[in-house]
């Protein structure tokens with residue numbers, strides 16, 4: 001298992017640094033204005049990077065006791081280039097996501113502990129089995145940190161079981177099945193049928209010029225979306241035509257299918273761009 005990263009300060013261009021929290025815009029070293037933004041809540045909690053100077057002082061008045069506040073100081077004029085993107089590694093096809101992210105120049109890490117989650121600029125929740133994944137998240141004390149991180153604005157991308165994990169509401173879930181939530185959708189679990197009903201289809205995805213070969217494996221579909229959710233793709237053929245299978249809502253993305261399978265990293269590319277611009 002990879003541990004939470006603990007590195008010496010790095011001079012690399014584009015590498016993000018953490019500085020004590022400051023309010024409001026302020027002059028940058030080269031005369032430009034650097035907007036210091038408060039670090040997202042979910043990622044401040046349980047933060048355990050290794051260096052004292054990476055750590056912000058304890059939160060000031062008005063902040064919950066013990067919460068550390070962080071700010072991000074982007075290099076002037078450049079988005080951060082190699083974002084650290086975690087893949088929730090409790091169960092499922094973690095390796096395929098790590099490979100896709102690596103091929104895009106992101107810095108992927110496996111996430112099994114709160115400290116690893118806190119080191120992420122974005123998070124992928126893989127395909128697998130959502131009922132198992134959610135139980136393991138509880139057992140590993142990750143469920144609340146995940147909810148706090150996603151609710152606090154951490155960019156997240158769920159595929160198949162990962163879509164279920166991000167959904168606010170489930171139809172046909174296991175009894176009492178919980179989710180991380182955050183994505184304002186109702187997802188229908190196993191909507192296309194059983195494992196033997198798995199299929200592939202060329203799918204047009206909003207934002208991509210050419211269709212993707214979408215692999216559906218005992219997949220959910222999106223039964224309903226709130227107004228703030230953008231539909232990126234719908235099934236084009238067959239009895240399920242019109243069903244919503246890819247969505248975005250702010251910093252959250254989800255697909256019913258598995259873009260991590262088949263060597264086409266364009267949808268991961270959309271997510272990496274989302275992380276870079278967040």
Ligand SMILES: NC(=O)CC[C@H](N)C(=O)O
Nearest residue numbers: 127128129130160161217
């Ligand atoms: N391929 C998948 O991720 C299947 C999802 C699975 N049916 C679930 O409910 O979690």
